[in-house]
Amino acid sequence: MIVLGLGGMGSATLFHLARRGLRVLGLERFDLVHEHGSSHGLTRIIRLAYWEHPTYVSLLRRAYELWRELEGLSAERLLHITGSIDAGPAGGPVFEGALRSSELHGLPHEVMDGAELHRRFPGYRLPRETRCLYQPDGGFLLPERCNVAHVMLAQAHGAEVHCREPVLDWGVTGGRVWVATSRGRYEAGRLVVCAGPWAAKLVPELGGLAVPERQVLAWLQPSRPEYFRPDVFPVFNLEAEEGRCYGFPSFLVPGFKFGKYHHRGEIVDPDAVNPEPQPEDEELLRSFARRYFPDGAGPTMMLKTCLFTNSPDRHFILDRHPDHPEVTIAAGFSGHGYKFCSVIGEIMADLAQQGQSRHDIGFFRLERFAPSL
Ligand SMILES: Cc1cc2nc3c(=O)[nH]c(=O)nc-3n(C[C@H](O)[C@H](O)[C@H](O)COP(=O)(O)OP(=O)(O)OC[C@H]3O[C@@H](n4cnc5c(N)ncnc54)[C@H](O)[C@@H]3O)c2cc1C
Numbered sequence: 001m002i003v004l005g006l007g008g009m010g011s012a013t014l015f016h017l018a019r020r021g022l023r024v025l026g027l028e029r030f031d032l033v034h035e036h037g038s039s040h041g042l043t044r045i046i047r048l049a050y051w052e053h054p055t056y057v058s059l060l061r062r063a064y065e066l067w068r069e070l071e072g073l074s075a076e077r078l079l080h081i082t083g084s085i086d087a088g089p090a091g092g093p094v095f096e097g098a099l100r101s102s103e104l105h106g107l108p109h110e111v112m113d114g115a116e117l118h119r120r121f122p123g124y125r126l127p128r129e130t131r132c133l134y135q136p137d138g139g140f141l142l143p144e145r146c147n148v149a150h151v152m153l154a155q156a157h158g159a160e161v162h163c164r165e166p167v168l169d170w171g172v173t174g175g176r177v178w179v180a181t182s183r184g185r186y187e188a189g190r191l192v193v194c195a196g197p198w199a200a201k202l203v204p205e206l207g208g209l210a211v212p213e214r215q216v217l218a219w220l221q222p223s224r225p226e227y228f229r230p231d232v233f234p235v236f237n238l239e240a241e242e243g244r245c246y247g248f249p250s251f252l253v254p255g256f257k258f259g260k261y262h263h264r265g266e267i268v269d270p271d272a273v274n275p276e277p278q279p280e281d282e283e284l285l286r287s288f289a290r291r292y293f294p295d296g297a298g299p300t301m302m303l304k305t306c307l308f309t310n311s312p313d314r315h316f317i318l319d320r321h322p323d324h325p326e327v328t329i330a331a332g333f334s335g336h337g338y339k340f341c342s343v344i345g346e347i348m349a350d351l352a353q354q355g356q357s358r359h360d361i362g363f364f365r366l367e368r369f370a371p372s373l
Pocket of ligand 1 (some may be wrong): 004005006007009010027028029030036037038039042043044045067132161165166167168195196197202214215217244259304305307308313329331333335336337338339340368
């Protein structure tokens with residue numbers, strides 16, 4: 001088996017395949033840890049009260065289980081629980097969706113207004129009328145460490161890993177997959193494509209279905225650092241007048257970290273993105289922090305660009321290739337995929353090994369976009 005791309009999804013897939021005793025080769029075009037794709041930036045939110053759709057909650061329960069298992073196997077702390085806030089106007093998708101998922105799945109949760117949220121967690125200064133759902137199981141993962149942990153454990157199970165070896169082309173001949181790289185040519189029974197923002201370059205059928213978009217993250221030094229520690233500042237999703245934002249407590253660097261979903265709406269070619277954040281990027285993020293997190297809006301500590309890969313409905317694509325059952329695809333994670341890597345690794349290993357998964361993934365099939373295929 002060959003896994004193409006060793007970011008969040010590919011590293012987890014490599015691990016699950018290798019641990020099943022399968023012979024597997026992982027190919028990555030950059031270094032094992034790099035900043036060109038979607039899985040860098042120190043932290044990623046994980047949360048159970050999934051406002052995007054209740055379907056995700058059962059996958060999330062398994063994802064939590066597998067992240068905990070990965071922590072045990074790697075003897076490393078990878079998941080930090082802070083609780084999560086999903087906030088926005090009454091009737092808006094974030095608050096109402098989080099409430100719906102919590103009620104449907106019996107998740108522990110509390111509902112409060114912006115004033116009560118500030119009393120409980122003083123870093124937050126949301127308007128009083130904002131509806132806020134607190135869910136105690138939310139938190140954050142350390143993506144670079146999770147990817148490395150998956151790869152190292154895969155290697156311990158015999159996986160072969162080649163970094164700085166871009167895949168240039170692939171095809172299927174007589175039921176076998178071949179992959180041509182900058183260094184050689186390989187053959188296997190199955191290929192799993194986990195190429196993140198490059199997915200449509202490798203699988204042209206994904207054109208228009210896995211669209212890269214430039215994002216920028218900011219870390220600002222809080223004037224009240226005691227309000228932004230992980231024990232007093234839950235991760236959040238906030239539907240604000242300016243758009244939907246998300247953020248984290250200070251961790252590893254002295255900065256309150258946050259971003260705005262679909263930052264400036266810039267669709268990009270992943271091979272031609274300017275990695276350098278611009279003053280307009282910083283000002284957009286800063287104005288948001290000044291308004292809703294004034295004690296967190298001090299000097300800039302760090303800015304980073306990163307790429308989303310959006311599907312048309314913002315839900316994932318997990319499926320076999322429409323013409324080649326030997327090839328499976330994980331793509332279109334639309335800015336909310338990292339928390340699921342552990343379970344998507346299991347799903348992709350199922351699909352590659354058995355052609356179907358133990359998890360219900362009907363919601364993520366490519367055929368929902370059938371007219372575009
Ligand atoms: C700013 C930002 C914030 C986010 N916040 C969150 C969050 O808080 N919570 C959350 O759950 N999700 C979040 N996400 C989304 C999440 O990070 C992504 O959904 C996830 O990382 C996608 O993983 P991936 O494996 O698909 O892509 P990647 O991690 O980019 O991996 C793809 C890999 O394929 C490799 N590759 C591509 N082409 C080739 C080739 N030809 N040959 C060999 N290798 C190749 C790339 O180099 C790369 O390493 C965020 C994303 C961004 C950008």
